[in-house]
Amino acid sequence: EAGVTQFPxxxxxxxxxxxxxRCDPISGHDNLYWYRRVMGKEIKFLLHFVKESxxxxxxxxxxxxxAERTGGTYSTLxxxxxxxEDSGVYFCxxxxxxxxxxxxxxxxxxxxx
Amino acid sequence: AQSVTQLGSHVSVSEGALxxxxxxxxxxxxxxxxxxxxxxxxxLQLLLKYTSAxxxxxxxxxxxxxxxKSETSFHLTKPSAHMSDAAEYFCAVSRGGSxxxxxxxxxxxxxxxx
Numbered sequence: 001e002a003g004v005t006q007f008p009x010x011x012x013x014x015x016x017x018x019x020x021x022r023c024d025p026i027s028g029h030d031n032l033y034w035y036r037r038v039m040g041k042e043i044k045f046l047l048h049f050v051k052e053s054x055x056x057x058x059x060x061x062x063x064x065x066x067a068e069r070t071g072g073t074y075s076t077l078x079x080x081x082x083x084x085e086d087s088g089v090y091f092c093x094x095x096x097x098x099x100x101x102x103x104x105x106x107x108x109x110x111x112x113x
Numbered sequence: 114a115q116s117v118t119q120l121g122s123h124v125s126v127s128e129g130a131l132x133x134x135x136x137x138x139x140x141x142x143x144x145x146x147x148x149x150x151x152x153x154x155x156x157l158q159l160l161l162k163y164t165s166a167x168x169x170x171x172x173x174x175x176x177x178x179x180x181x182k183s184e185t186s187f188h189l190t191k192p193s194a195h196m197s198d199a200a201e202y203f204c205a206v207s208r209g210g211s212x213x214x215x216x217x218x219x220x221x222x223x224x225x226x227x
Contacts, residue, residue: 033214035215042117042217043157043215043217044217056214101159101162102215104157104158
């Protein structure tokens with residue numbers, strides 16, 4: 001069974017540009033989470049999808065971040081326009097049911113110059 | 114609000130020595146507690162979790178953790194460190210119920226010396 005995959009693994013962009021991160025959860029997992037780790041800080045929750053619906057987006061930093069999960073399968077996280085403080089590693093996780101173990105992807109390392 | 118404190122951002126042990134990684138939490142409700150590990154260039158992998166059953170939880174790779182409510186702790190231990198245990202370890206808490214988002218500590222980097 002394939003695990004959670006994320007694309008790209010690394011992205012380097014300039015301030016003001018747009019970047020879209022993609023997450024493919026484990027097949028059949030209805031729950032999808034996004035987390036972010038800024039350098040030197042803890043991993044922080046961004047948002048939670050149940051199928052295609054946003055269950056909790058309390059961790060989204062501001063309206064420059066837009067997450068979607070069309071059709072309840074893969075998800076994208078768009079940052080537009082990117083700022084320097086957006087640099088970090090963005091993790092995606094999925095679980096079959098809400099109470100189940102969250103399985104994490106390898107992360108996307110975003111660098112904003 | 115929940116929070117997690119991991120004491121020691123970097124722990125160094127000798128191969129064969131006891132591994133002890135400390136985690137204290139605060140939660141307004143009985144928590145679910147987790148330890149995740151991240152090996153270099155990989156995603157986070159669940160080591161073990163506590164979900165209000167037995168207070169001593171055994172995980173993968175010989176790790177275990179004990180939930181101590183009176184001390185609000187969930188320390189991770191392994192009797193004998195192996196070189197392959199070198200990684201970053203994260204303690205996390207969630208509230209359960211309908212809210213399973215994880216709140217993480219800052220992580221502890223474990224180095225194992227030969």
